[in-house]
Amino acid sequence: MTSLPTETTGKKLGLVIDLDTCVGCHACVVNCKEWNTGGYGAPLGDEDAYGADPVGSWLNRIHTFEVTPDNAPAQIVHFPKSCLHCEDAPCVTVCPTGASYKRGEDGIVLVDESMCIGCGLCAWACPYGAREMDPVENIMKKCTLCVDRIYNENIPEVDRVPACVRTCPAQARHFGDLGDPESDVSKLVAERGGMDLMPEQGTRPVNKYLPPRPKTHSNTPLSKQAAPADKASGGFLGWLDSALEKL
C-alpha cells in the first residue's frame, strides 16, 4: 500500500472543465495523446491500430450522454474525463508497489513507471475509470497534468499548461491552482457553481466541472411582444410612411 503525501505545499493543480461550452470535439483527447505518446513514460500504444479491433491507451476521453430533463426536450451533454487528481486518491493508497503516488508539491497524481507491475489494482480502485492499461506495454497510464510541460523551461511560459488546455478550441478547459482561492480557476468555480464529480465517493477530486447554464425551450413564452407595425397607421405600408418621416 502507498501513502498519500503527509507534507504538502497546499498547492492543488487541476482542471476546470466547462460543460456549458464543451462541444465534444475531441481536440483535447487527441492533442493529449500526441503530446504524451512521445513524452512522460512509455508511449501511448495502439494495438491492432489498422485492424479489426483497434485499442489504444488514452489519458483523456469524451463521453457523450443524452439526458432528458423534466419538462424539457432531450439534450446532449459532452463530458470530458481524465484523472481528477483526487486529494484522497484511492488509486494511490491501493498501489502495492508505491508506483502510484501523489505529489506533495502540487498534488499531481503520477505513476512511477519503473515501479509499475501492471497489476491494474489502481484502475479498479478509481471510481471514475480514469486510468488505462497500455495494451502494448502493459503499463498503467494516466493523466500527468502534463507535468513535463507545466514547468518546462524549454517551451515558452505561455505554453506551460497541459496540452488539452492549450489546444481546446471551445476554450472549455482551464488550468490552475485550486488550492488558492484567489486563482482564476478558483474564482471561476465560485462564480459558476463548479461541482465535484461523484462527491459521494469521498475522493475529494481536485478537478471541477462547471454545469451547463439553463436553456431556453421551444415552449418558453415570449416576455414582450413588440407592437404590430400596422395597428394605428392603416396597414404595414401606412406604418412605412410614418417610419420614413422619422429618418
Added chain:
Amino acid sequence: MGVHDRDLDRSPHVSDEIRKTTCYMCACRCGINVHIRKGEDGQPKVRYIEGNRDHPVNRGVLCAKGSAGIMQHYSPARLMKPMKRVGPRGKGEFQEIEWEEALSLATEWLGEIRSTDPRKLAFFTGRDQSQSMTGWWAQQFGTPNFAAHGGFCSVNMAAGGIYTFGGAFWEFGSPDWSKSELFMIFGVAEDHDSNPIKLGLAEMKRRGKKIVGVNPVRTGYNAIADEWVGITPGTDGLFILSLIHELLKMGKVDLDYLLRYTNAPWLVIDNPGGADHGLIARDKDGNILVADRKTMKAKKASDKKVKPALKGECKFARGKVARPVFELLANKYLSDEFSPENVTERTGVPADQIRRLANEIAEAAFEKEIVIEQPWTDVKGEKHDKMIGRPVSFHAMRGISAHSNGFQTCRALHLLQILVGSIDCPGGFRFKPPYPRPVHAQPKPHGGSVANTPLAGPPLGMPRGPEDLLFQEDGVTPQRIDRAYSWDAPLSAHGMMHMVISNAHARDPYPVDVLFMYMANMSWNSSMNSRGVMQMLEARDEDGEYVIPKIIYADAYNSEMVAYADLVLPDTTYLERHDCISLLDRPICEPDVMADSIRWPVVDPATQADGRDVRGFQSVLLDLGARLGLPGMTNEDGSAKYADYADYMANHERKPGVGPLAGWRGNGDSHGRGAPNPRQIDAYIENGGFFEAHIPENARYFKHANQHWQDWAVEMGLQDGPVENVFNLYSEAMRKFQLCAEGKAEPQPPESHRQRIIDAFDPLPVWYPTFEGTQISEEEYPYNALTQRPAAMYHSWGSQNAWLRQIHGSNPMYVPSNICDAEGLEDGDWALVSSYHGEIRVQVKRMKAVNANTMWTWNAIGKRSGAWNLDPDAPEAKKGFLLNHLINELLPPKGDGMRWSNSDPVTGQAAWFDLKVKIRKAPDQEGPTAPQFESQKKSRTAPVNVEYGKEWTK
C-alpha cells in the same frame, strides 16, 4: 517547506526545431507549429503539432484532426511511387513505375486531346486548396471541364450570398463574435471554419450572449446552444421567411439601411405579359430609377437629393407603371402563407417559438444597438461620425444549402440579415477580405474550347444573366460535361462534380477521353449512388474498351478512388509540400485582417519512409503543363517556366504586380502589389507561414459602401478600382432567367425546363418543397435521413488515422425514439433503411435529441473493405456504412421519362439532404452492414501495433 517528491525531469527536451506551416487535416487551414525531433534512424521526425498562437485563423488552438496529423503523415496508406494499373479497374492491382514513365504517359494522353478537342479532358480536383492554380491550368489547357468539389458541397451558400450581397459565410465573412448580442447558427459541418466557430462560440458564452442552434440534430454546436430549433430538413427557408413575416409585421426593419445600401427603392416594371415585366426600370441612358417619395416621379437612383419612395406606383410615359422593390417584398412576405401558424406543421417549429425568436432578433438588432465612435466616409462622399451596429448575427453552411431549394433558402437568410441592417455592421455579419465582391466584380464562366488554345478566361465564374450560359452551337446542348451553366443549373458557379462520371459514362452531352482527378473520392463517399459510380467506372463498351477510356488520379493515400485509376500520381502529405492559400482563391482572412499563407516541406518526403518517391501534385501539374507546352508554363525556348510549385508561388503574376502571395513582394517591403520577390517564401517561413495586414480602423465596417475600404482594397491589390455593391433584395438577374423561360427573352430553355426555371428563379427569395420529397410517395418514405460531419474526422481521410479511427471507427444510424417505437427497434438492432433508389443494412442507435422525423449518421465513416490499407474486416467496412447508397444523382423519372439531376435547379448543388427513407427491422439480426463490396487490394501492409514516439521516451 519540507516537501520531498520523487525526482522528475521538470524540463525534458521537447524538440530540436519548430517549423510553422498550415494544417490540411480539414478545410479550415489553421496555422500549426510542427515540432521536429531527430528519430532513431537519425532522420527528422514529427514529434508534436500544436496550433500557432499568432495565426489569424486558429489563434493557437487546434482540433482533434489537426492534433492527429502525425498519424496522417505516417499513415501506412500513403502512396509511395507512381503506379500503373495492371488488373481490371476497381481491384487495386498496380505496378509501381518511375515518374518519367508516368509523366510521359500522361503527356501523351493529354497532348493528343489538346491538339484535337481539349473538352475531352475532364479535370476535376475535389478538395483542392489551389483552385486558382488548377483552374488556370485548365484554362491554359483549353478545357471548360474543370471544377473542384464546391458543386457537391456548398455552392448554394456561396452563390446565394454573392448574388444577394456580394459575400457569403465562412471564407468570405464571419459573425462579429465580440459584439453580437444574439447568434443563430444553421446546419454547419464541423470542417467549415471549425476552430474559428468554436472560438467564437466560446467568446459569446463568456460574454453571456445567446446562441440559437437551428438543426434537426442536437449534437455539437447545437448541444451547447442556449436554444435549439429542431427543424425538419429542407424547411429552413420557410422558417426564415416566417421570421421575416413577423419582423415586417412589427415594423422591425432598418429602413435607413435599406435605403442606403440595398435595391429596396429601385423601381420594378409592372407590365404583366411584357418582355420587361419584373425588370428594373432604367432611363434611356441606363440609369436605375427610383420614385420621389412626395411626387412619385421617377428619378435617378444615384441622385443624392432624392428621397426615394419604398411604396406606391410610379407612372412613366406610354402608360408604363413600376413599383419599388420594397413594396413587392413587403406584400409577398406579409402574406398569411408565411405566418408562424401556417409554417409550423411543415417546419416542425412551434408557432410561438418562431414568434418569440423574431422578437428576440428585433430586440437584439434595435434595442441593443451598438455605436462605435469611429468617423468614416461612404462611397457617395457622405461623412458619418460613428458606426451604428445591429448586433444580431447568423451563420449557416451545408445544412441549409445541400437541398434542391438551398439557393433560395440561402438568399432568404441573407434577406433576413439585410432587413435588420446587420450586414457588415458592428455586431452583425462581417465581410472578410477580399470580400465584398459582388457578381459584377467576379469573373464570368468561359467556354469556347478550341484545339491548342487556352480559354479566353477562367472556366468557372458567375453568370450575369442568361447571356452568359455556355451552350454548344445549337444553343441548347451544354458545353460542359457536367452540364454546368446550362438550363439544368444556370448559376452553377462551382461546377457539378457529382455529375461528371455519370455524364461521361452516358456520353451525354459528349464522351470524354481522359478523366483527371485530384483528391476526390468519387468511387465512394464523394458520389451519390456510389455503387452505380463504381459500375460506371468499370463499364466497357461493345469493343471491350472502358467507356471512360483513361483515368488519371492524384492522391496521397490508397483511397477507394485509387482502385479505379489507370495511372496514379502519388501526392505528398501536407507536411511535405508547398502550397499557397491565396487571396486569388479561398483565402484565410478574418474580418479585421487580410491574410494568406503557405505550406512548405517541413520534412523532406525522401526522409520519411524507405523508397518514398512522391511529388506535390501542383508541381506535377506545372511539369505536365511545360511538357504539353501550355502558355504561361513554358518559356519561349520550350523549357519549363517554373521549376516547381514554390517557384510558381513566388514568381507567377496573375496581373502585373499581383501574384499568388500578397506578402513581402518587390524587395520584400511591399504588400498586396509589387514585383515578384524570389525570397518571398523565405519571408513567409520567417513569419510563421503566413502574412497578415490589418484593415484600417475607418475601413472595418460597412465595407460594401465604405470609401476607406475601397481605397485600401485597391492599394492592396484586392481590386483595381471602386466596386459598387448594392444589395439585391430583388434579383434582376434571376428575373431575366424567368423571362427566358416565359418565352419573352432569348435564349429560351427547352419546353421541359420552362416551368422549373420559372418556379426556381423567383427574384425574391421563395421556399418550395424539396424535389425528392415531392417526386416520391411520402407515405411510403416518410422519414428524412442525413449525415453530419463529426468534429474529429474529415471526409474519408480520417479512417487511415490510427488515432481518429478509435473515435469514429464505425457509425450507427441514429433513429428518433418515436420511430424506433413505431418500428420495434432497440439499440444495436440491425435495420434495413431504404429509399426509392436503394437499401442499406445498418445498426440502430436510439436518440431523442433529434427532429422526430429525421434519422442521421456520421458522414464518410464507412469504407470499402481493404481501402486505405485497413484490415478487410475493419469496423469501417463491416459496421460502418455510407448513406450515399440511398441517394441517386438523378431524381426518379417523371411522367415524360425525363430524369432531373438531384440538385438545386439554380446552382446545381447536390441535394444530399433531400433524402427520404423508410426503415424496418432486418429479418435476420446479423451483420455486416450492407452493401458490401469485394475487398480492394492493399498497396502496403500496415503494422499491427503503433507506439508512436517510443524512441523519445525513457
